[in-house]
Amino acid sequence: MNIVLASASPSRRSILNSAGVEPVIHPADVDEDALIAGLPKVDPDKVVAALAEAKARKVAPDHPDDIVIGCDSMLLLDGELQGKPRSAAATVERWRRQRGRTAELITGHCVVGPGGARSVTVSRTAVVFADVSDADIEAYAATGEPWQCAGAFTLEALGGWFIDRIEGDPSNVIGLSLPVVRRAIYELGHDVNEFWKPVDAAGKD
Known part of the structure; x- marks a missing residue:
């Protein structure tokens, strides 16, 4: 049995790798914008949950004997969900709004067994953004790093310079909450150690 990640996100894969898991990578082909447009006006948690579930359910039939994880993250700022900026200009505009403020990073998880x-x-983590200079905002946007990231930042790379603190689960901010996934794996009747990579004991006493 494997863990299958219904995402091409290197950040989510890195979280699992650091936790001893080498997931099968099977990105879900889901039109996120169309799915959101088709939802009735609902609360933010339900939006990210619906996206995560759509991704997991898209991939799960191809892996009937595995555990499939679908995730989706968005930033809640001023009562509005913010997705991926997808360009330098949108990243600059976003950061000028959110610098010096606190927002919530919301990640939906769907785990299918x-x-x-x-x-x-759904898991929420408060993010306190630094009062970042215009020069740093523009330089960060130009790197391309935040273009495909919910909230227009990464916690674990260059964006870490511009986050003063978080309140809650840090792995949730990166895109996949290990506590949430652990509890889901337990609910499905398994233990997390079943998915750990074998440890190479060569050279050890």
């Missing part, structure tokens, strides 16, 4: 049993959970 063998037989189709699934757990859908």
Whole structure:
């Protein structure tokens, strides 16, 4: 049995790698904008949960004997969900709005196990943005790093310079909450150690 990640996100893969798991990478082909447009006006948690579930359910039929994880993250600022900026100009505009302020990074998780049993959970983490200079905002936007990131930042790379603190689960901000996934794996009747990579004991006493 494997863990299958329904995402091409290197950040999510890195979280699992650091936690001893080498996931099968199977990105879900989901039109996120169309899915959001088709949803009734609902609360932010339900939006990210619906996106995560759509991704997991898209991939799960191809991996009936594995555990499939679908995730989606968005930033809640001024009562509005912010997705990926996708360009330098949009990144600059976003950062000029959010610098010096606090917002919530919301990540939806859908974990599907063998037989189709699934757990859908949403996790929130408060992010306190630094009062970043215009020069740093423009330089950061020009790198391209934040273009495909919810909230227009990364916590674990260059964007870490511009986050004063977080309140809550740090892995959730990166895009996949290990506590949420652990609880889901338990609900599906498994233990997380079943998915750890074998440790190479060569050369050890």
